[in-house]
Amino acid sequence: xxxxxxxxxxxxxLFSIGLAGVLVRxxxxxxxxxxxxxxxxxxxSLVAFSRAQGTAGIPVYDAQVLSLFVSGxxxxxxxxxxxxxxxxxxxRKSVESTELTSLKD
Amino acid sequence: xxxxxxxLFLLLPLLAAVIDWVVFRKCSKCAAALSILSVAATFAxxxxxxxxxxxxxxxxxxxxxxxxxxxxxxxxxxLDPLAMRMMLVVTGIGLLVHxxxxxxxxxxxxxxxxxxAGLSIFMFSMTCIVLADNLAMTFIGWEMVGFSSYxxxxxxxxxxxxxxxxxxxxxxxxxGDFGFLIGILLTLGVFGSLNFADMGAKAAGIAPAILxxxxxxxxxxxxxxxxxxxxxxxxxxxxxxxxxxSALIHAATMVAAGVYMLVRLQVAMGEAAFTGTACNVxxxxxxxxxxxxxxxxxxxxxxxxxxxxxxxxxxxxxxxAVGLLAGExxxxxxxxHAWFKAxxxxxxxxxxxxxHHEQDIWKMGGLAKRMPxxxxxxxxxxxxxxxxxxxxxxxxxxxxxxxxxxxxxxxFWVGAGVAALTTFYMARLCLVAFxxxxxxxxxxxxxxxxPTMLLPLLVLAVMAIISGYGFAADSLVPxxxxxxxxxxxxxxxxxxxxxxxxxxxxxxxxxxxxKRSKDPLSGNAVSDALRNRFYIDALYxxxxxxxxxxxxxxxxEFIDAAVIRGLLMQGSAWLTARIGLLLxxxxxxxxxxxxxxxxxxxxxxxxxxAFNL
Numbered sequence: 001x002x003x004x005x006x007x008x009x010x011x012x013x014l015f016s017i018g019l020a021g022v023l024v025r026x027x028x029x030x031x032x033x034x035x036x037x038x039x040x041x042x043x044x045s046l047v048a049f050s051r052a053q054g055t056a057g058i059p060v061y062d063a064q065v066l067s068l069f070v071s072g073x074x075x076x077x078x079x080x081x082x083x084x085x086x087x088x089x090x091x092r093k094s095v096e097s098t099e100l101t102s103l104k105d
Numbered sequence: 106x107x108x109x110x111x112x113l114f115l116l117l118p119l120l121a122a123v124i125d126w127v128v129f130r131k132c133s134k135c136a137a138a139l140s141i142l143s144v145a146a147t148f149a150x151x152x153x154x155x156x157x158x159x160x161x162x163x164x165x166x167x168x169x170x171x172x173x174x175x176x177x178x179x180x181x182x183x184l185d186p187l188a189m190r191m192m193l194v195v196t197g198i199g200l201l202v203h204x205x206x207x208x209x210x211x212x213x214x215x216x217x218x219x220x221x222a223g224l225s226i227f228m229f230s231m232t233c234i235v236l237a238d239n240l241a242m243t244f245i246g247w248e249m250v251g252f253s254s255y256x257x258x259x260x261x262x263x264x265x266x267x268x269x270x271x272x273x274x275x276x277x278x279x280x281g282d283f284g285f286l287i288g289i290l291l292t293l294g295v296f297g298s299l300n301f302a303d304m305g306a307k308a309a310g311i312a313p314a315i316l317x318x319x320x321x322x323x324x325x326x327x328x329x330x331x332x333x334x335x336x337x338x339x340x341x342x343x344x345x346x347x348x349x350x351s352a353l354i355h356a357a358t359m360v361a362a363g364v365y366m367l368v369r370l371q372v373a374m375g376e377a378a379f380t381g382t383a384c385n386v387x388x389x390x391x392x393x394x395x396x397x398x399x400x401x402x403x404x405x406x407x408x409x410x411x412x413x414x415x416x417x418x419x420x421x422x423x424x425x426a427v428g429l430l431a432g433e434x435x436x437x438x439x440x441x442h443a444w445f446k447a448x449x450x451x452x453x454x455x456x457x458x459x460x461h462h463e464q465d466i467w468k469m470g471g472l473a474k475r476m477p478x479x480x481x482x483x484x485x486x487x488x489x490x491x492x493x494x495x496x497x498x499x500x501x502x503x504x505x506x507x508x509x510x511x512x513x514x515x516x517f518w519v520g521a522g523v524a525a526l527t528t529f530y531m532a533r534l535c536l537v538a539f540x541x542x543x544x545x546x547x548x549x550x551x552x553x554x555x556p557t558m559l560l561p562l563l564v565l566a567v568m569a570i571i572s573g574y575g576f577a578a579d580s581l582v583p584x585x586x587x588x589x590x591x592x593x594x595x596x597x598x599x600x601x602x603x604x605x606x607x608x609x610x611x612x613x614x615x616x617x618x619x620k621r622s623k624d625p626l627s628g629n630a631v632s633d634a635l636r637n638r639f640y641i642d643a644l645y646x647x648x649x650x651x652x653x654x655x656x657x658x659x660x661x662e663f664i665d666a667a668v669i670r671g672l673l674m675q676g677s678a679w680l681t682a683r684i685g686l687l688l689x690x691x692x693x694x695x696x697x698x699x700x701x702x703x704x705x706x707x708x709x710x711x712x713x714x715a716f717n718l
Contacts, residue, residue: 022697022700023701023704026697
C-alpha cells in the first residue's frame with residue numbers, strides 16, 4: 001500500500017504547479033486550467049485522508065463526499081468562468097490578462 | 106414662609122422680564138403694564154419695610170459649594186437701612202422712569218417689549234447689587250447691570266452709533282470688572298469670607314499693605330461702573346440709548362452702584378481699612394474725574410451730553426467723598442443727585458421729544474414760552490444741581506465740602522472750583538435752550554409734554570426740592586445713622602455761594618439772554634480740546650485700539666494663517682494626498698501581481714497557523 005505521505009506530496013506538488021501557473025501565465029484560459037488543477041490537488045489529498053483515516057478497510061466517507069462537492073463547485077465555476085472568458089474574448093478579441101486595464105486607464 | 110418675603114424684590118422684576126420677553130413679545134402694552142406693575146409692587150414692598158414691616162431674617166440660598174465646607178457661594182439678602190433706603194431710590198426712580206417711558210417711547214418703531222424686558226432685567230440686577238449680603242452676589246448683580254445697560258444703550262441697535270456705544274460701555278466696564286474680580290478673590294484670600302457681616306471683625310488683623318491693595322482692586326470695579334477717570338469714556342457715549350434709560354441707569358442708579366459698593370465696604374471693613382494710600386487714591390481719582398468732566402461739559406452742545414458730563418462730575422464728587430472717609434456725605438449726595446439728575450434727564454427727554462428729536466441746544470431756544478411746565482421742572486433740577494440754597498443739592502454738596510475741608514483743604518478747593526464750573530455749564534444750557542427765540546424749526550413748534558411725561562417730572566421736581574431737608578433726608582438717605590446736615594455759616598457756605606455767583610455771572614455775561622446763535626467761546630484750541638474730551642478718547646483709540654489691538658490681531662492672524670490654516674488644514678490635506686499617492690503604487694492593475702500578493706498572504710497565514718505563532 002502506498003503510504004499517505006506520497007499522496008500528500010503529490011497533492012502538494014500539483015497545488016504548487018497550479019499556483020505557479022496562476023502566477024506566471026498570461027493567458028486566462030491557462031490560468032483557469034491551473035485553478036482547476038489546484039482544486040484537483042485538494043481533492044486528491046481529501047480522498048487520501050479518507051482512505052488513511054478509515055478502519056478495517058472502510059474509508060471515512062465524509063471526506064469523499066466533500067471531494068464530490070468540490071468537484072461540483074469546480075464544474076459550476078467552469079461554467080461561469082468559461083462564459084466570462086468567452087464574453088471577454090468577444091468584446092476584446094483577446095484572452096490575455098495583461099490586456100484587462102480599462103479600469104486603470 | 107413670611108421671612109422669605111424680601112426675595113420678592115428679586116423675583117418680581119425677574120419674572121416680569123421673563124414674561125415680557127417670552128409671552129408678551131408682540132404685545133408691548135401688556136409688557137409695559139407688567140413691568141410697571143412689578144416695579145410698583147417692589148416699591149410698595151420697599152415702603153412697607155421702611156415703615157417698619159418686620160419679617161425676620163430672610164432665608165439664605167446656598168448656590169454653589171466650593172472646596173467642601175470651607176466656603177460656599179450663597180445668595181443672601183441684607184435688609185439694613187443702607188440697603189432698604191437705597192432700594193427706595195432705585196424702585197422709586199425706577200417707577201417714575203417706567204411711567205415716563207410710556208410717553209417717551211410712544212410711536213417708536215422698535216420693539217417695546219424688548220425695551221421693558223430690558224428695564225425689568227435692570228431692576229432685577231440693580232436689586233441684586235443693593236441687597237447682596239456678600240461680594241459674590243454683588244459681582245453677579247454687577248455683571249448683570251452691565252449686561253442690561255448694554256441691552257438698553259443698544260436698544261436702537263440699527264443705529265451704528267448706538268451699537269458702538271453699547272459695545273464701548275460693556276468693554277470699558279470689563280476692564281474695571283477685571284480689577285474688581287481680583288479684589289474679590291483677594292478679599293476671599295485675606296478675609297476668608299465674602300460676607301459683609303464677617304469682614305469687620307477680621308480687618309484689624311490684616312497687614313495694612315494687603316488691605317490697601319484689596320480695597321484698591323475693589324475700587325477698580327467702582328472706577329468702571331461709576332465711570333471714573335480713566336474709564337469714564339463710556340458714559341457720555343451711553344447717551345445713545347433712550348433718554349429714560351439714561352435717567353435711570355446712567356444718572357440715578359447704576360452708575361451710583363460703585364459709590365454704594367464702596368460705602369458698603371467702608372461700613373463692613375471699617376474706615377480704618379481705607380485710611381492711608383487707599384483713601385488718597387480714591388479721593389484723587391474722584392477729584393480728577395470731577396474736574397475733567399466739569400471742564401468737558403462746558404463746551405458740549407448736545408443737551409444729553411452736558412448732563413452726562415455733569416453726572417460724571419457729580420460721581421467724581423461722591424467718590425471723592427468716599428475717599429475723604431465721608432461715606433454719609435457721599436450717600437447723601439447720591440440720594441439727592443439721584444432725584445434731581447433723574448429729573449434733569451427726564452426733562453431733557455421731554456424737551457427732545459417735543460422738539461422733534463432735536464438734541465442740540467443751539468437749535469433750541471425760547472422753550473420757556475412754549476413748554477413752561479417742563480422747563481420749570483428742569484429749572485428746579487438745575488437749581489438743585491448748582492446748589493442754590495434751599496434746594497436738595499445745596500445740602501448734600503455742603504456736606505461734601507464740609508468733609509473735604511475737615512480732611513484735606515486741597516480737595517475742598519477742587520470741589521468749590523467744580524461747583525463754579527457746574528453752575529456755569531448748567532446756566533449756559535438753560536440760557537441757550539430756554540431763553541431768546543427759537544433757532545430751528547423743531548423748537549418753534551414745541552408743545553408741552555404729554556401727561557405721562559409730566560407726572561414723573563412733577564414728582565421728581567418736588568423730590569429735588571425737599572429731599573435735602575431733615576424730614577425727608579433723616580428717614581430716607583441711604584446711610585445708617587445719617588444726621589441731616591445742620592446748616593451753618595462757614596467757609597464751605599461762603600465758598601459755595603461764591604462759586605454759584607461766579608458761575609452765574611460768567612454765564613450771563615457770555616450768553617446773555619439767549620440772543621446769541623453761536624457759542625462765543627468756540628473756535629479756539631482750548632474749546633476744541635474740551636469738545637474733544639481732552640482727546641482722551643482719541644488717545645485710547647490710537648494707543649489701545651490702534652496699538653494693542655493691532656499687535657494682538659497680528660498674533661492671532663499668524664496663528665490663524667500658520668498654525669490653523671497652514672499646519673492643520675493644508676498640512677493634513679497634504680499628508681492625506683501623499684499617503685494616497687504611496688498606496689496607489691500597490692494597485693498597479695496587474696492581475697498576476699494581485700494573485701501573487703494574495704497567494705503570498707495565504708502562505709503567511711498558513712505558516713502562522715501551522716507553527717502556532
